Amino acid sequence: MATRFTVLARSSTTRARLGRLETPHGAVDTPAFMPVATAGSIKGVLPAQVREVGAGMILANAYHLLLRPGSKRVAALGGLHEFMRWDRPILTDSGGYQAFSMADLLSIDEGGFTFRSFIDGSAIRLGPRECMEVQNDLGADVIMPLDDCPPAGADPARLDLALERTHRWLAECVEHHARPEAQALFGIVQGGVDPERRARSVAAVTSLDLPGYAIGGVAVGEGPGEIHRTVAATAPMLPEDRPRYLMGVGYERDIVAAVAAGVDLFDCVLPTRNGRNARVFTRTGPLNLRNALHAEDRAPIETGCDCPACGGGFSRGFLRHLFHAGEMLGPILASVHNLRHYQRLMLDIRGAIQQDAWSSLAEGWPVLAASSGPPSSLRNPAP
Secondary structure (H helix, E strand, C coil): CCCEEEEEEECCCCCCEEEEEEECCEEEEECEEECECCCCCCCCCCHHHHHHCCCCCEEEEHHHHHHCCCHHHHHHCCCHHHHHCCCCCEEEECCHHHHHHCCEEEEEECCEEEEECCCCCCEEEECHHHHHHHHHHHCCCEECCCCCCCCCCCCHHHHHHHHHHHHHHHHHHHHHCCCCCCCEECEEECCCCCHHHHHHHHHHHHCCCCCCEEECCCCCCCCHHHHHHHHHHHHHHCCCCCCEEECCCCCHHHHHHHHHHCCCEEECCHHHHHHHCCEECCCCCCEECCCHHHCCCCCCCCCCCCCHHHHCCCCHHHHHHHHHHCCCHHHHHHHHHHHHHHHHHHHHHHHHHHCCCHHHHHHHCHHHHCCCCCCCCCCCCCC
């Protein structure tokens, strides 16, 4: 297999586990959070800065790279790692969710999606074969199959159809995957919030011996409680010796709940999307840097944070000024802070597992006590 996963330690009070995912471009300590570089770039942040905040693996999106500049062009320019100057592991999402949710969808049938490009209006076909061709061209270390991800509240017939398509398309992706020795193809479990459908999907997906497995189809409109229940029921059914990836999640509380259920990998656009809009994360909860109360505030975003914004001495008052003045440095510093915030959370999670002190995690992260709030965003098109 292209990757190897090793469980190094386990929590005695939860299903959380400490692991290491080895890939052709290096190893990643898990649980790990992957910043999102949708079109091959984490907006406003240099690759060196992404490394400096502690990210070991990032996500790029095959749908966006298919449309622009095209996977063949990326391949001609040396593949995705060389193209975006990132020498560490990369995971590419298949693009099926974006084709369904954000494109002008012309049709969905048993063979895949036909949608209209938002760039030039051309009709594009995305089926299992095309999905694999694009990701084989891009050359990411971990790649995802085409899946059918229905929205929250879909009727039972739609959910059953999505399961059938997802399982059949996975088998076709395995057949068309041309580089299994270099790229690890994970399977995706669907099934909405229904435990029985989730169990059926796990059985079908894990019948194929794959390097890893993902939980898809959550955070598409459900509340935090439904997300946590679904993940808690699904993750333990996945193989113990393979990495488990929760797609598109999420807020701190969602990540910690999923780690406690046995999940290893995460991605979400929240750090950079919020940073560009002056919303920053702290251990005690989010702040809006545009608020007037920060106008003369000399404190950093968060005391004790070692990110370039806080460690560099930039005050909340200065950052507020940057956003109101339309200066691009504001979104950059806020995004870098948020990226570091998530990596600090993952460091503390891994430390709590290593020391078998899971209950201590909440002491350092009061934000985890929040029991309500907006749902996480799954594979949002604007990272």
